[in-house]
Amino acid sequence: xxxxxxxxxxxxxxxxxxxxxxxxxxxxxxxxxxxxxxxxxxxxxxxxxxxxxxxxxxxxxxxxxxxxxxxxxxxxxxxxxxxxxxxxxxxxxxxxxxxxxxxxxxxxxxxxxxxxxxxxxxxxxxxxxxxxxxxxxxxxxxxxxxxxxxxxxxxxxxxxxxxxxxxxxxxxxxxxxxxxxxxxxxxxxxxxxxxxxxxxxxxxxxxxxxxxxxxxxxxxxxxxxxxxxxxxxxxxxxxxxxxxxxxxxxxxxxxxxxxxxxxxxxxxxxxxxxxxxxxxxxx
Amino acid sequence: xxxxxxxxxxxxxxxxxxxxxxxxxxxxxxxxxxxxxxxxxxxxxxxxxxxxxxxxxxxxxxxxxxxxxxxxxxxxxxxxxxxxxxxxxxxxxxxxxxxxxxxxxxxxxxxxxxxxxxxxxxxxxxxxxxxxxxxxxxxxxxxxxxxxxxxxxxxxxxxxxxxxxxxxxxxxxxxxxxxxxxxxxxxxxxxxxxxxxxxxxxxxxxxxxxxxxxxxxxxxxxxxxxxxxxxxxxxxxxxxxxxxxxxxxxxxxxxxxxxxxxxxxxxxxxxxxxxxxxxxxxxxxxxxxxxxxxxxxxxxxxxxxxxxxxxxxxxxxxxxxxxxxxxxxxxxxxxxxxxxxxxxxxxxxxxxxxxxxxxxxxxxxxxxxxxxxxxxxxxx
Numbered sequence: 001x002x003x004x005x006x007x008x009x010x011x012x013x014x015x016x017x018x019x020x021x022x023x024x025x026x027x028x029x030x031x032x033x034x035x036x037x038x039x040x041x042x043x044x045x046x047x048x049x050x051x052x053x054x055x056x057x058x059x060x061x062x063x064x065x066x067x068x069x070x071x072x073x074x075x076x077x078x079x080x081x082x083x084x085x086x087x088x089x090x091x092x093x094x095x096x097x098x099x100x101x102x103x104x105x106x107x108x109x110x111x112x113x114x115x116x117x118x119x120x121x122x123x124x125x126x127x128x129x130x131x132x133x134x135x136x137x138x139x140x141x142x143x144x145x146x147x148x149x150x151x152x153x154x155x156x157x158x159x160x161x162x163x164x165x166x167x168x169x170x171x172x173x174x175x176x177x178x179x180x181x182x183x184x185x186x187x188x189x190x191x192x193x194x195x196x197x198x199x200x201x202x203x204x205x206x207x208x209x210x211x212x213x214x215x216x217x218x219x220x221x222x223x224x225x226x227x228x229x230x231x232x233x234x235x236x237x238x239x240x241x242x243x244x245x246x247x248x249x250x251x252x253x254x255x256x257x258x259x260x261x262x263x264x265x266x267x268x269x270x271x272x273x274x275x276x277x278x279x280x281x282x283x
Numbered sequence: 284x285x286x287x288x289x290x291x292x293x294x295x296x297x298x299x300x301x302x303x304x305x306x307x308x309x310x311x312x313x314x315x316x317x318x319x320x321x322x323x324x325x326x327x328x329x330x331x332x333x334x335x336x337x338x339x340x341x342x343x344x345x346x347x348x349x350x351x352x353x354x355x356x357x358x359x360x361x362x363x364x365x366x367x368x369x370x371x372x373x374x375x376x377x378x379x380x381x382x383x384x385x386x387x388x389x390x391x392x393x394x395x396x397x398x399x400x401x402x403x404x405x406x407x408x409x410x411x412x413x414x415x416x417x418x419x420x421x422x423x424x425x426x427x428x429x430x431x432x433x434x435x436x437x438x439x440x441x442x443x444x445x446x447x448x449x450x451x452x453x454x455x456x457x458x459x460x461x462x463x464x465x466x467x468x469x470x471x472x473x474x475x476x477x478x479x480x481x482x483x484x485x486x487x488x489x490x491x492x493x494x495x496x497x498x499x500x501x502x503x504x505x506x507x508x509x510x511x512x513x514x515x516x517x518x519x520x521x522x523x524x525x526x527x528x529x530x531x532x533x534x535x536x537x538x539x540x541x542x543x544x545x546x547x548x549x550x551x552x553x554x555x556x557x558x559x560x561x562x563x564x565x566x567x568x569x570x571x572x573x574x575x576x577x578x579x580x581x582x583x584x585x586x587x588x589x590x591x592x593x594x595x596x597x598x599x600x601x602x603x604x605x606x607x608x609x610x611x612x613x614x615x616x617x618x619x620x621x622x623x624x625x626x627x628x629x630x631x632x633x634x635x636x637x638x639x640x641x642x643x644x645x646x647x648x649x650x651x652x653x654x655x656x657x658x659x660x661x662x663x
Binding site: 096 | 606612613
């Protein structure tokens with residue numbers, strides 16, 4: 001039932017509906033606590049993402065940024081001890097990873113997995129058709145699929161060479177990230193989470209990633225962009241920037257927050273928090 | 284069956300049975316509890332089984348043994364007799380000899396059928412293949428066994444590949460759970476000659492695939508790719524012995540095993556480099572996948588080197604499906620069971636991906652997916 005209602009929402013590409021959807025709440029994370037291997041990583045994270053918005057999440061190493069991405073995609077081994085995650089008004093945590101994908105959730109992996117022996121085209125077609133089947137849509141035959149693939153490759157300026165290889169096997173770091181963006185373009189998710197997709201990329205590859213995201217920006221679609229550095233945000237201009245430290249969002253603002261962080265570093269946030277506490281104490 | 288009778292059908296001495304059959308001793312013990320009698324020679328395969336033997340790649344060039352006895356009815360004698368460079372000889376009903384004097388351009392199909400009768404049955408056959416200097420032969424060797432009473436078949440293969448000759452064998456076994464098979468190969472590879480095998484073994488109560496391959500003259504070469512896929516209580520014992528006996532010989536072996544439920548697989552791979560066999564290049568790789576906590580695979584790579592200048596590498600791994608890969612596929616919308624099937628299929632596929640003929644490649648794929656129930660997993 002939950003999946004059905006989410007799929008219904010995902011099915012429509014109607015611009016009118018999307019325009020109406022702009023800003024409508026899509027993802028609502030409340031006081032989320034998550035343990036990994038017995039250690040608490042997320043310690044009360046709260047975040048609201050509306051349709052059509054781009055949220056950047058920045059923070060130092062170990063803040064829990066990747067944990068957030070994995071929890072949203074449904075990876076096993078993450079124990080949710082408190083809090084809730086709603087997606088389109090239903091409990092996202094009840095769904096299996098494949099159900100989340102069919103409902104429109106996509107995670108671009110920080111470290112895309114190499115799968116020798118599985119051809120990339122076969123994998124993508126199986127994935128797309130599995131999602132369509134779960135949503136009650138007709139599966140694409142090979143001609144329809146190839147037409148769609150060519151169109152996406154053209155838009156992203158990606159060579160079709162990566163289609164003929166095994167999934168990520170022997171791909172360079174840049175090729176793996178490009179393949180993630182290509183998958184995102186092909187699967188057309190409604191909520192895309194990019195987990196440090198910019199890490200290890202040169203400036204040209206980063207622009208390609210940004211172009212991919214910008215091309216897909218749409219009133220009905222939301223992005224959560226997890227990054228260490230402000231540089232990516234020159235190309236993907238976010239609506240909101242959040243700073244995550246020690247499993248919590250400690251500061252939110254507009255795109256200028258990212259610039260301040262770049263200038264002052266994450267230590268600046270911690271110092272400001274101490275000052276705030278002092279002022280609060282004095283008052 | 285007493286120990287003497289057991290050794291007679293296994294072709295072993297009591298000492299060998301203790302040593303080289305060590306990991307299969309329980310399966311052998313179960314076998315010994317059967318009272319095997321020579322199988323009824325009048326048993327014939329059903330029309331369905333015969334229909335399934337048809338391979339477009341080898342049509343018109345088939346040799347069939349039914350329970351160890353050459354079957355003129357199901358073989359293509361007339362056409363084989365006209366094949367240039369090939370001579371086929373039958374000294375007895377249980378033995379065939381192929382003499383290849385030139386490159387035979389189209390592949391042959393050699394089939395061993397186990398058709399059980401009312402009581403536990405035993406059969407034995409022998410296949411001798413001689414490739415003369417510069418000859419070439421491609422062979423599809425198929426072992427099929429149907430359901431019924433216990434049946435144990437034994438095929439002794441004796442191959443000799445002379446200088447600059449090349450032999451390529453695709454060997455597939457597809458056995459019901461009541462069928463046991465012992466395939467014992469002795470192969471001698473001559474100077475600058477090559478022996479290439481691609482194998483897939485599925486099913487059976489006990490399968491023992493024994494190969495002793497002698498790289499006997501300079502630049503003799505072996506390339507072997509093999510996979511076994513087991514479930515239930517199936518048991519496969521691969522016993523490979525590669526002997527580098529001359530200079531500049533090379534061997535490249537890659538075996539993979541998949542075991543589900545309570546199945547048991549064994550890969551014993553020994554490479555022996557004799558004194559004086561300098562310049563040897565030997566590689567043996569073995570990867571195994573356990574799909575259940577109750578399945579077991581024993582990998583036993585052995586390297587014995589008595590020469591000075593040798594390149595030799597061997598490695599064996601036993602593991603489970605990669606959880607990261609599984610999550611990656613699921614995160615893209617592919618369900619748990621189809622994602623598992625995709626990964627298992629990919630693991631096996633690397634063994635036969637090089638097979639040029641699409642029909643033959645399809646035969647490998649269908650055999651493995653049927654035995655691992657992959658197609659039903661993909662459909663679900």
